[in-house]
Amino acid sequence: MGSQTLARLGIRTHHQPCAACRMLRRRCDSNCILAPYFPGDEPDKFAGVHKVFGASNVIKLIQMVEETNREDAVKALVYEARARLRDPVYGSTGTIFQLQKMVQDLKLQLKSTNARVLELQQQKDQLLGIFMNVDHLDVLSSVDHGPSFSLDYGDSMASNLLIGKPH
Numbered sequence: 001m002g003s004q005t006l007a008r009l010g011i012r013t014h015h016q017p018c019a020a021c022r023m024l025r026r027r028c029d030s031n032c033i034l035a036p037y038f039p040g041d042e043p044d045k046f047a048g049v050h051k052v053f054g055a056s057n058v059i060k061l062i063q064m065v066e067e068t069n070r071e072d073a074v075k076a077l078v079y080e081a082r083a084r085l086r087d088p089v090y091g092s093t094g095t096i097f098q099l100q101k102m103v104q105d106l107k108l109q110l111k112s113t114n115a116r117v118l119e120l121q122q123q124k125d126q127l128l129g130i131f132m133n134v135d136h137l138d139v140l141s142s143v144d145h146g147p148s149f150s151l152d153y154g155d156s157m158a159s160n161l162l163i164g165k166p167h
Contacts, residue, residue: 019046033062037074045078052081
């Protein structure tokens, strides 16, 4: 049973004051508009909102919003208040700008990395093409190893290579 149901039955319940009423040092009754959004065990949540927007403005804002959207509105107020306390000039906009800059930098990095991958793939394809299209004997005969290199046809390994036998 909820506290309102118990109250209708005549059973007294102990209502914990919300963080807003506790901070404002006022009596918190069961009809407190701030209580559902600023529970007593989360005093920092209201403290930031109060410091940035002021209690009366927060109450007015909550009253202006449809009841179904109030929780989201309070979450937005809390988020913006925390951002304003971190960055008094830009607030959450500063965070958005930082994130947009990071996304832009990451896009440039990705573009550069993709270009490098494409370049390496082309090099790999060229090398594979060379190795696949050239007979290995032609490679041996076309390589200039300087004056000290010569194939000894009396060597069994060299002769096996020339006639196509495995070594």
